Amino acid sequence: MLIRLKGGRVVDPLNDRDAIGDVFIENGRIVEGASHGRKPDETYDLTGKVVMAGGVDIHSHIAGSNVTLGRALMPELPVLAAQGGASIAPSPDAWGAYATGIRYAEMGYTTVIEPALIPTHAIEAQIELASIPIIDIGALVILGNDDFSLGLLRDGGREAELQDYVGWTLGHAKALGLKVINAGGSEAFKFNARTFGLDDVVPDYGVTSRTVLKVLQRAVTELGVPHPVHVHCNNLGIAGNVETAVATMEATEGLPIHLAHIQFYGYGAEGEEGLSSGAPRLAEAINAHRNVSVDIGQVMFGQTITISGDILRQFDGRRGAHPKKWAIDQGDGNGTGIVPYQYRAGNFANAVQWSVGLEIVLLAEDLWRVLFSTDHPNGALFVRYPEIVHLLMDRDERARMLERLPESARQVSNLASIGRELTLSEIAIITRGAPARLLGLTDRGHLGPGAVADVAVYTEQKNKTAMFASAHLLFKDGALVVRDGEVVNVTWGKAYHVAPGVDAHIERRLAAFYDRYYGVDPSIFGVPAQIAGRPDRFATVPCLN
Amino acid sequence: MAPKQKGGGVEAASALLRAAQLLGRTRFPVIGGLLTDIDGAVAALALAKKLRGVIDHAAGEELARGSQIMRERGASPASFGETRNRADVIVMVGSGPLKRDPGLFQDLFPEEKGLPRPGDQARRLILLGDDLVNAPTHVKLTQVGQGGSDLPTLIARLGAAVAERPVGDEGQGDPLAQVAESLRTAAFAVIVYSVADLDEPALFTILDMVRHLSVATRAATLALAAPGNGDGVNLCSTWTCGLPVRTSFAGSVPEHDARRFAASRLIESGEADALVWIDALAEQGVRRPKGVPTIVLSSSDDAGEGEADILIEVACAGRDHDAALYLPAISGIGLVKAAHPNQDKPTVAAVLNNISGLIDKREAA
Ligand SMILES: [Zn+2]
Numbered sequence: 001m002l003i004r005l006k007g008g009r010v011v012d013p014l015n016d017r018d019a020i021g022d023v024f025i026e027n028g029r030i031v032e033g034a035s036h037g038r039k040p041d042e043t044y045d046l047t048g049k050v051v052m053a054g055g056v057d058i059h060s061h062i063a064g065s066n067v068t069l070g071r072a073l074m075p076e077l078p079v080l081a082a083q084g085g086a087s088i089a090p091s092p093d094a095w096g097a098y099a100t101g102i103r104y105a106e107m108g109y110t111t112v113i114e115p116a117l118i119p120t121h122a123i124e125a126q127i128e129l130a131s132i133p134i135i136d137i138g139a140l141v142i143l144g145n146d147d148f149s150l151g152l153l154r155d156g157g158r159e160a161e162l163q164d165y166v167g168w169t170l171g172h173a174k175a176l177g178l179k180v181i182n183a184g185g186s187e188a189f190k191f192n193a194r195t196f197g198l199d200d201v202v203p204d205y206g207v208t209s210r211t212v213l214k215v216l217q218r219a220v221t222e223l224g225v226p227h228p229v230h231v232h233c234n235n236l237g238i239a240g241n242v243e244t245a246v247a248t249m250e251a252t253e254g255l256p257i258h259l260a261h262i263q264f265y266g267y268g269a270e271g272e273e274g275l276s277s278g279a280p281r282l283a284e285a286i287n288a289h290r291n292v293s294v295d296i297g298q299v300m301f302g303q304t305i306t307i308s309g310d311i312l313r314q315f316d317g318r319r320g321a322h323p324k325k326w327a328i329d330q331g332d333g334n335g336t337g338i339v340p341y342q343y344r345a346g347n348f349a350n351a352v353q354w355s356v357g358l359e360i361v362l363l364a365e366d367l368w369r370v371l372f373s374t375d376h377p378n379g380a381l382f383v384r385y386p387e388i389v390h391l392l393m394d395r396d397e398r399a400r401m402l403e404r405l406p407e408s409a410r411q412v413s414n415l416a417s418i419g420r421e422l423t424l425s426e427i428a429i430i431t432r433g434a435p436a437r438l439l440g441l442t443d444r445g446h447l448g449p450g451a452v453a454d455v456a457v458y459t460e461q462k463n464k465t466a467m468f469a470s471a472h473l474l475f476k477d478g479a480l481v482v483r484d485g486e487v488v489n490v491t492w493g494k495a496y497h498v499a500p501g502v503d504a505h506i507e508r509r510l511a512a513f514y515d516r517y518y519g520v521d522p523s524i525f526g527v528p529a530q531i532a533g534r535p536d537r538f539a540t541v542p543c544l545n
Numbered sequence: 546m547a548p549k550q551k552g553g554g555v556e557a558a559s560a561l562l563r564a565a566q567l568l569g570r571t572r573f574p575v576i577g578g579l580l581t582d583i584d585g586a587v588a589a590l591a592l593a594k595k596l597r598g599v600i601d602h603a604a605g606e607e608l609a610r611g612s613q614i615m616r617e618r619g620a621s622p623a624s625f626g627e628t629r630n631r632a633d634v635i636v637m638v639g640s641g642p643l644k645r646d647p648g649l650f651q652d653l654f655p656e657e658k659g660l661p662r663p664g665d666q667a668r669r670l671i672l673l674g675d676d677l678v679n680a681p682t683h684v685k686l687t688q689v690g691q692g693g694s695d696l697p698t699l700i701a702r703l704g705a706a707v708a709e710r711p712v713g714d715e716g717q718g719d720p721l722a723q724v725a726e727s728l729r730t731a732a733f734a735v736i737v738y739s740v741a742d743l744d745e746p747a748l749f750t751i752l753d754m755v756r757h758l759s760v761a762t763r764a765a766t767l768a769l770a771a772p773g774n775g776d777g778v779n780l781c782s783t784w785t786c787g788l789p790v791r792t793s794f795a796g797s798v799p800e801h802d803a804r805r806f807a808a809s810r811l812i813e814s815g816e817a818d819a820l821v822w823i824d825a826l827a828e829q830g831v832r833r834p835k836g837v838p839t840i841v842l843s844s845s846d847d848a849g850e851g852e853a854d855i856l857i858e859v860a861c862a863g864r865d866h867d868a869a870l871y872l873p874a875i876s877g878i879g880l881v882k883a884a885h886p887n888q889d890k891p892t893v894a895a896v897l898n899n900i901s902g903l904i905d906k907r908e909a910a
Binding site for chain 2: 120
């Protein structure tokens, strides 16, 4: 069946397109319109509408034992968030798996990356992900605080083996990429460390965070995993930590790296309060390091919950819990810390955070390397994306918000002096084109012929919050799934992963390791293809070599 | 498929149809037992939602209690692996944990050296309570609390001692003061217990103790997993509807209440008008509440014939088919391969989904 999306404003930066025109869909793919010369079976008149590829979210904690621990801690989260004005149903199931897919689709998103798969809990995460409707997913599996990696590094000269181990872990968990969270920091926490920097040494193992990170980065590059190592740096959320982020960029020596939720590393230590915007310094470093990509981790005011494998940081952060409860799960590898949190406009530090995130985007020279995220739910719930798009596209909206901030925060922020308003095409870059490209998902994030027919249609209007809160239409794999902001057809997506080939000896070593230290066989946490109960659930993304 | 109906020997399809008829007429059914794998739990939750009923697990009492502590104050757990490898002082609360897992000592204290751990003292076990237990010979065991004090009292006094408050008449010589001192000087202390043995105040006290200790050193709790894949089912419920078991889908939003939505109470009080009882893990000694029309899904060969209104034989998860279940060794959900693969009987998930489809058909007709 040939579908014609007629006369909308097609915004497709990957194909250099921003013009009124048509998009054709056939058999779940975008097809060349002109060459067909036949009458479409179905035509949608999209006059006054904006047509984009389906949204691609590179970093959003939507599933897994860590997220479900958060749900168990705070079933009232959606109720509190809704009371604060967030566009979410005031019901515990509004942050359950099913509602997550529905809400993403309503906003025009079609692919979401869960960025913190715990290797030994990969089965739970993949089952949860499989119960999220409509969207496709990919997951990033966490290493860098696990004793097997650290053991290989302590022994030295075992990089080839480590590379095999990374490949094995990616395949075993059916992950799309590798995540490293405060490399060595969680392990140090196990020895009662309470801070951990890039050049601090992991107790007993004698290696620095820098070494762990660099070796894992090389392993990902050597394996040809399309998505570069995805890194949560040391010293998250600490005044002056912009230097940590810059030092991390410098440590990479030109190899690709993705730095997650960079806003949380955008803090200088200037001013009376000892906290200031480090955004200009950070933006300058991002602009200069062309091997580096980042996502924002934008903060929005309101109730949320923070969920992180940076247990050392979360342990410290427990003091700021709101409501006053938290979970510190001292698990295998990284562990997880869950701390409910309320960002307040009247709070100096929160106001600086809010400003820093926006500044980083607005100061970026190359938006293909500065991607959209809130680190859901850490900076803000994903349901708040439309408000952030609004802020990025509308300086008056920013000025209106700035009015609400404490004078002290405005003094250390640069936002008032930035006039830039992102265009629709730039929004499409940071929410579609760039994340898809960076993930190696080349069949999406754009509307060129051959791309998967994930197409979001929005009603063009001045109020960008309203525009992006509910898609006029959403096509997933060519099927209409959303009409006028409501899901009309519940479909089930795919899970994308890599499957690097690995030397069989690593399996024997791992079997011995898990038997000795955990009394189990690693097969019990390997993800079988049939786990989701749907035969075509998993799809392999080829490695680059 | 070879399901049986009351009286036995009737066609499988007929049993499913009758189950669908029975459930299609109910006003407020309970899906209970839930001794099943994650697939079964997913299907049970979907059915409960469709029927606007309640889900509960056979271990619902302890699951709901653990969930309540979590909701009110949070948690500071350690994984089984971290406890086994890195804890230098393990306090076991009573002998309940050992009764639940007879291999617990061996698993927590393997003879081989574990992963690198903080501190340099030898690993030791402190048993709180009256029962005598035999620890492996390579484990240094101290028993504290003989002489009649019950567990809640011992925990309350230990909590006070850890916080360096007066613990009672015995003063400095009190063995509990010595335990508290061991906890304070431990590099990584873990308190091991079974939620089933303890009431809420005791659980709060343990959490407070661990949090007090962890200001200066490392400390954590390790609660034994509930029987019958209780933790797996509870997790599944939480990611599905945001709430633990003992949740009702009767209203416009799901509602959890540990007492109101206990399966046994709903059946005994007559508030519920039907029960779907799932017993597919070959667990011993699980009691099914009685008093309303009941559909039993059972994997047991002697599944109380003639007692249920409709009895449907199902496969046993992890024995007849591969199953995702909560595995204590990884403190999470893992995969158990079928011990004796056998496709003669349908899975719980298949039966529940089938019944659900038949209810849809009935309603459409
Ligand atoms: Zn994150």
